[in-house]
Each structure stands twice: as C-alpha cells, then as structure tokens.
Amino acid sequence: MVDPFADGPSTRDLVAGRDYPRTYREFVKMFPDEEACAAYLEQLRWSSGFICPACGTTATPWQQTRGRLVCTACRHQASVTAGTILDKTRTPLTTWFETAWHVTTAKSGLSAKTLERTLGTSYRVAWAMLQRYRVAMVCAERTRLAGEVEVDEAYVGGVEHGGRRGRGTTKCIVVIAVELKQPKGFGRVRMRHVPNVAAASLVPFVCEAVAAGTRVLTDGWSGYNGLPKHGYQRDKIVVSSSGDPAHVSLPGVHRVASLLTRWILGTHQGAITTNHLQSYLEEFTFRFNRRTSRSRGLIFRRLIEQAVVTEPVTDSDVTHGYNW
Numbered sequence: 001m002v003d004p005f006a007d008g009p010s011t012r013d014l015v016a017g018r019d020y021p022r023t024y025r026e027f028v029k030m031f032p033d034e035e036a037c038a039a040y041l042e043q044l045r046w047s048s049g050f051i052c053p054a055c056g057t058t059a060t061p062w063q064q065t066r067g068r069l070v071c072t073a074c075r076h077q078a079s080v081t082a083g084t085i086l087d088k089t090r091t092p093l094t095t096w097f098e099t100a101w102h103v104t105t106a107k108s109g110l111s112a113k114t115l116e117r118t119l120g121t122s123y124r125v126a127w128a129m130l131q132r133y134r135v136a137m138v139c140a141e142r143t144r145l146a147g148e149v150e151v152d153e154a155y156v157g158g159v160e161h162g163g164r165r166g167r168g169t170t171k172c173i174v175v176i177a178v179e180l181k182q183p184k185g186f187g188r189v190r191m192r193h194v195p196n197v198a199a200a201s202l203v204p205f206v207c208e209a210v211a212a213g214t215r216v217l218t219d220g221w222s223g224y225n226g227l228p229k230h231g232y233q234r235d236k237i238v239v240s241s242s243g244d245p246a247h248v249s250l251p252g253v254h255r256v257a258s259l260l261t262r263w264i265l266g267t268h269q270g271a272i273t274t275n276h277l278q279s280y281l282e283e284f285t286f287r288f289n290r291r292t293s294r295s296r297g298l299i300f301r302r303l304i305e306q307a308v309v310t311e312p313v314t315d316s317d318v319t320h321g322y323n324w
C-alpha cells in the first residue's frame with residue numbers, strides 16, 4: 001500500500017485528538033480561536049524548538065499574542081506566519097484553518113464559490129486561500145515516482161480559455177505519470193499542463209516526476225525517445241498504429257484523466273481557466289496520493305505543516321496564475 005506520508009515526518013507517534021483532529025467536533029474544540037491556531041502553527045514550524053530568524057538564538061522566546069514571539073537575545077519580533085504562505089494575511093487564522101479542514105476532509109475538495117458560502121467570507125478571500133494552499137500542496141510531493149510508471153498525455157476538457165479575445169472551452173494537454181501496482185491498482189500520480197507533446201515538454205516532466213532507473217511505460221510516440229538517455233528503462237506499449245498524438249491514453253493514465261475531468265466538471269463546474277490549471281492539478285494530485293490515508297485529520301495536519309514551510313505567494317500569482 002502507498003504510505004501517503006512516506007515523504008513527510010513520521011506520523012506514527014502522533015496522537016489523534018491531540019496532534020490532529022479526527023472529526024469536525026474535535027477540530028472545533030482544538031481550534032476555538034486565533035491563539036490556538038497560532039500555537040499549532042508554532043509547534044509545526046519550530047517543531048524542534050524556536051530559532052530566531054534574526055540572530056539564530058534558540059533560547060525560548062517571550063510570547064506575545066497571535067503567534068508573535070520576541071527573541072530574548074536580540075529583541076527581534078518574530079511572527080509564526082512571516083515567510084510562509086500566511087505571510088501578512090488579514091484573514092483570521094481560524095478562517096485559514098477552517099479552509100484547510102474543508103479542503104482536506106471533503107472527498108473532492110471544494111470550489112471557491114462553495115467555500116465562500118460555507119465560511120461567509122468574500123469570494124476573493126476564499127479564492128486566495130485556496131490558491132495559496134495549492135502551492136503548499138505541491139511542496140508536499142517530494143519523492144519521485146518509482147517502480148513501474150505509466151506516462152502518457154491526456155486531453156482534459158472543460159477548461160476555459162481566459163484570453164482577451166473572448167472565452168471558450170478548450171482541451172488542454174496534461175501529461176500524467178501513474179505508478180502501477182502489481183497485480184493491479186495504482187500508486188501515486190504526478191501531472192503537468194504542457195503546451196504541446198514535443199520531447200522538450202515531456203522529457204523534463206518525466207525527469208522531475210519519476211526516479212531515474214524506473215521502468216517507464218509509454219506508447220510509441222517519439223517524444224519519449226530520449227528517456228533511456230536520462231536513465232529510464234522505456235517500454236513501448238502499442239495502443240494505436242496511427243502515430244497520431246490524439247490517441248486514447250494508456251489505461252492507468254486514462255483512468256486518472258477521467259477522474260480528473262470529472263472533478264473539474266463536478267466540483268469546479270468547469271470554471272477553471274488555463275492559466276490556473278496547474279494549481280488545480282496539484283490539488284488533485286495531493287488528494288489522490290493520500291486517498292488511502294487512515295485519517296483525514298492527518299491530511300489536514302500535513303497541509304498545515306506544508307503551509308508553514310512554503311514561501312509566500314504574491315497577490316499577482318494568486319490572480320494571474322502561479323509560475324510553476
């Protein structure tokens with residue numbers, strides 16, 4: 001079975017109800033106010049003790065309110081949110097936490113519109129939080145896929161072209177890598193929105209997503225010919241003899257792509273624009289790779305853990321699309 005936390009700190013010693021909430025009731029009890037959220041962030045950010053960002057002192061700092069700490073050596077005021085995706089936020093931490101809870105516990109996540117209604121915030125605030133969490137999610141995917149991996153392009157529909165010359169839906173090319181399990185089933189996935197199916201788009205993706213030495217199954221497309229040079233064992237699976245890139249994908253990729261399309265059309269009602277597609281792919285990946293987790297609360301904790309180690313995301317990135 002996939003260990004969804006293989007790439008993170010061990011979850012073995014974590015105590016349910018203390019280190020992470022199991023239910024919404026426990027969530028509410030654990031995070032009643034700003035102080036409680038700040039204390040949790042502090043514990044995750046400085047898990048092995050506070051380190052002053054200014055002078056490096058490790059002495060226990062003085063505590064102020066809402067995650068503000070004062071270094072006893074240099075009097076530097078450190079904030080638990082500074083330098084993270086929560087940097088300079090004006091949104092209450094309780095709202096951030098509530099969002100993380102819903103995103104990780106709802107089986108298919110939720111759209112900014114649904115979040116707006118659920119939290120009673122503005123659409124803009126809901127959207128900005130989701131976008132920032134999506135950046136934190138990608139940083140959670142560190143270890144490369146291994147074993148036997150299927151790689152193919154899929155044409156994902158339902159995405160809007162947000163161009164100046166009017167809108168319309170378009171099919172986007174997404175290259176997908178899926179770990180295959182024996183005798184059947186899938187492990188983890190990775191995906192990237194690419195402009196075309198040229199080798200220059202496909203090979204760098206494989207190098208980043210799949211560990212060298214892995215057996216990579218592709219179709220006969222020449223765009224993958226360079227893989228052996230990068231240390232992969234490439235096996236061609238014949239799916240069509242036409243050589244037409246608009247083929248039917250390999251079975252694993254096909255399955256993941258149809259789940260992805262269903263998610264885009266269902267949860268997000270197709271309201272995704274091409275410049276934001278990669279953010280959604282990262283969210284899909286984060287959730288898919290943790291689908292066998294023993295507790296949704298652990299996924300919540302993982303997202304918050306990532307949130308405090310992920311660099312700030314600018315407002316421009318939130319609006320126009322993150323530069324992956």
Ligand SMILES: [Zn+2]
Binds near residue numbers: 053056073074075
């Ligand atoms: Zn200091």
